[in-house]
Amino acid sequence: MDHRTMVRLSKRMSRALRHEPHRIGLTPDGAGWVPVDDLLAAMRIDRADLDAVVAGNDKQRFAVRRGPDGIERIRANQGHTIPVDLGLAPQSPPDRLYHGTGAAALDSIRATGLNRGGRHHVHLSPDVDTAHRVGARRGGPVVLLTVDAAAMSRAGHVFYRSANGVWLTDEVPPAYLTQDG
Ligand code: HQG
DSSP states (O other), X not given: OOHHHHHHHHHHHHIIIIIOGGGGTOOOOTTSOEEXXXXXXXXXXXXXXXXXXXXXXXXXXXXEEEOTTSOEEEEESSOOOSOOOOOOOOOOOOSEEEEEEEGGGHHHHHHHOBOOTTSSSEEEBSSXXXXXXXXXXXXXXXXXXXXXXXXXXXXXXXXXXXXXXXEEESOBOGGGEEEEO
16 A cells, blocks of 8 residues: 555544544444454455554554454544543653644633643643644644643643553643743
């Protein structure tokens, strides 16, 4: 599969597993898992293509595992808008985390902090490069924000780390944000 086809398929799988499973007749369990065979049938795709996306995905967006019942299931590691409990345990974050966004959002973020919007959490990156890539998705100049995660943690904010290394928290009030560069 060429890169473009892979990206397109990854996006369709993200949509199916994070946002609109019901549209194609899937019902994820409470933790977001669906049988691999059900996803293949619903999306009309081959197992080899699914495996290529899962293995080749730049961000490890998906996890596949075999349950105690012998059935293989797949879920998105993060980013859902459907209600799921990923079962992540709270973790102590690194002192600093990063968030990349577009310049257009800056005034609003300064006023109200980072909000999770339609997702379950605010997504934070462990390093500047990743944050920059996330911000670049907005298309314009990238704004890089540093999050004082150590201070947030001391103040009682809870952090989780998704299976692909994204740090998740409920919100980041403006007091914990500084802008770089
Ligand atoms: C912005 C991708 C105005 C926020 C990435 C962001 C990530 C505000 C946008 C993952 C705001 C939400 C998540 C406020 C936050 N006012 N704008 N108060 N608070 N925003 O896509 O963090 O490809 O939901 O800055 O790589 O960009 O999906 O979140 O620009 O890991 O696997 O609102 O999505 O991963 O956008 O990205 P998103 P995000 P996947």
